[in-house]
Amino acid sequence: MTGRxxxxxxxxxxxxxxxxxxxxxxxxxxxxxxxxxxxxxEAALVGGALLxxxxxxxxxxxxxxxxxxxxASVLLLPLGLLLARDRDGRLAxxxxxxxxxxxxIVVLRAKATA
Amino acid sequence: VSAGWPRALTAAYAFMxxxxxxRAAVQIATEFDAAPLAFSLSALSAAVYxxxxxxxRREGARWWTLGxxxxxxxxxxxxxxxxxxxxxxxxxxxxxxxxxxxxxRLRLLPAGAAxxxxxxPVAPPRRRSP
Numbered sequence: 400m401t402g403r404x405x406x407x408x409x410x411x412x413x414x415x416x417x418x419x420x421x422x423x424x425x426x427x428x429x430x431x432x433x434x435x436x437x438x439x440x441e442a443a444l445v446g447g448a449l450l451x452x453x454x455x456x457x458x459x460x461x462x463x464x465x466x467x468x469x470x471a472s473v474l475l476l477p478l479g480l481l482l483a484r485d486r487d488g489r490l491a492x493x494x495x496x497x498x499x500x501x502x503x504i505v506v507l508r509a510k511a512t513a
Numbered sequence: 514v515s516a517g518w519p520r521a522l523t524a525a526y527a528f529m530x531x532x533x534x535x536r537a538a539v540q541i542a543t544e545f546d547a548a549p550l551a552f553s554l555s556a557l558s559a560a561v562y563x564x565x566x567x568x569x570r571r572e573g574a575r576w577w578t579l580g581x582x583x584x585x586x587x588x589x590x591x592x593x594x595x596x597x598x599x600x601x602x603x604x605x606x607x608x609x610x611x612x613x614x615x616x617x618r619l620r621l622l623p624a625g626a627a628x629x630x631x632x633x634p635v636a637p638p639r640r641r642s643p
Contacts, residue, residue, distance in 0.1 A: 422516075423516040423517070423518070423521075424516070426515070426516050463539045463542075463543060464536075464539060467535045467536070467539055470535075471531065471532070471535065474531075475528065478524075478527065478528075478531075479524060482520055482523060482524040482527060483517060483520065483524070485515060485517070489515075491515050491516060491517020491520055491521075492516060492517065493516045493517040493518050493520065493521035494517050494520045494521045494523070494524040496521065497521045497524045497525050497528070498524055498528070501525075501528045501532075505532075
């Protein structure tokens with residue numbers, strides 16, 4: 400993911416992180432709309448990573464680094480969901496907020512190395 | 514409902530382990546000869562982050578001790594090596610190493626001053642005509 404699409408994705412991830420943080424402060428389980436927003440973001444990131452992987456040869460010396468960031472951008476949200484899941488199956492919002500902040504940073508780094 | 518703050522800390526360490534580990538793996542595979550010590554320390558930090566993440570996720574006094582030790586080693590390592598890199602500007606660090614960012618953020622070195630620069634050429638003194 401490059402250019403404005405990456406900036407938009409990073410801002411959207413930041414918005415979702417703030418939403419999850421608000422849920423964490425109010426001790427509420429993440430709502431269906433937040434999860435739907437996360438699913439939309441993940442779908443966009445997978446699409447961006449596939450497009451970015453096709454152009455990986457043009458990234459020059461940073462191809463490996465850029466590929467790493469693309470892979471991390473796809474893996475971070477599922478990993479965050481895994482860490483957010485409680486023993487009784489409930490989701491905790493604070494780990495999701497951390498994952499979304501990390502995701503925003505990774506997307507911006509991927510943009511910088513494209 | 515649990516907000517999951519302790520798990521947020523675990524998540525933060527897990528992400529740092531992933532980031533530092535992936536970065537160290539790429540740099541060791543592609544440019545290890547440029548700074549073997551710096552890249553080895555990056556790999557070591559990734560291992561410490563991973564240990565801290567696992568220890569924070571587990572329960573029990575032994576895991577708590579291990580997690581505290583990992584976090585303490587991480588803090589001491591960042592402070593010690595960061596200070597070393599500040600005191601010894603000739604320390605060869607590649608342009609994209611994490612310590613360069615620490616130096617830059619502390620504003621003790623100008624941006625891009627990671628590697629020692631060659632001295633600028635000195636112009637010969639002008640001779641006055643008699």
